[in-house]
Amino acid sequence: MIDDRSKGDVARAEIMDAARQLFLLQGYNGTSMRAIAQAAGNRAVAGLYNHFPTKEAIFRALIEEQNPYGALLGILNNAQGETAEAYIRSALTDILIVMPQYYDFFQLALIDLREFEGRHVAQVLSEKVFPQVIGVIVRLQALPGLKPLDGVVLVRLMASLVVGYIVTRNIAPGMTFEQLPHEVWSRQFIDALLYGIMDDDARE
Amino acid sequence: MIDDRSKGDVARAEIMDAARQLFLLQGYNGTSMRAIAQAAGNRAVAGLYNHFPTKEAIFRALIEEQNPYGALLGILNNAQGETAEAYIRSALTDILIVMPQYYDFFQLALIDLREFEGRHVAQVLSEKVFPQVIGVIVRLQALPGLKPLDGVVLVRLMASLVVGYIVTRNIAPGMTFEQLPHEVWSRQFIDALLYGIMDDDARE
């Protein structure tokens, strides 16, 4: 066999792929099991129930298996730097490249927030992400150069930077945000986080 | 009459109020016209169609009539300050207090993004908000103290700050973000935007 996955695994993957596309296009309640079955290789609706007990189970599987947390933690753990500035520049530069590639997931997370009060995302976040992020922050604060900020402040500021970057990139209708290339925007955002937007000799 | 609104206006308001609550709780496709009619004073479904031609028209009316743009522009136009720092502190302090009060609207905007590709929000943004914001930025850049940043960079940084603040406040499940009071968080965010997170004498 060319593909060593079982027939069932292939079907499962096709169903999830079709469901993801339709959820993103039409929302959760706007997507019917019929539509998913048809998009997943013209299957019969009943066949879907061999792989997932309910429609919600398909959605939950998407959140659990296609999230960017592994990539995010990989970047945080592998970023190099002898100073806090070098580490943050290295990590955020990569994060601002990689996270927007998971825009589909962020859209699914918004659906989760609306349709399920965020419970699927929250479970993965609290189980897999937060514990590891704490360790990263401790290591970051041991590097020289940071203002004496509370760790939780540091986490929220960096998370806000990434979230704000992604949201403003996709929300502004026909705005000029796309006229500058990503590298310029990334640099501007990181510089602003590190040193702010005020002139140095204007400090009051 | 105690209320000088016509009977029709009262019904319209009740319908919109019920629809908003249900859209926020259950999403757009998850909310039926039946449920709206029942929540709006146990009305008959057919009565809704005297006030709105379709279900989408109810949603559009919510976006158009309950958005925070008037409040936002009011703050930007009324903020005082002889320097850029004073103006930004004044404006952002107010914005970070007022905008989270419109969290319901942001949630409706997310629904718009998912169900209607953001077309209702984008229309209001491009017609009413962007033209006025340009004027504010020009005035801000005439004040002393700013680094020589492109106006569009300034807009996106400030928008990201506000969006990131609101999103991280409501997404993190049971996280410690609520353990510090709003005033502290607001101050931390504004300070970070103005002067960054690096120690002054650590600049490389």
Add this chain to the structure above:
DNA sequence: GTCTATAGTTAGATAGAC
């Protein structure tokens, strides 16, 4: 402008043959 009643459609999920 409100109601009752209902038309016409589509939803999620299941039964049972293969």
Add this chain to the structure above:
DNA sequence: GTCTATCTAACTATAGAC
């Protein structure tokens, strides 16, 4: 594991009396 056929419930929207 896949299919055809179907159940029951819910949906948006309309007709027509008051």
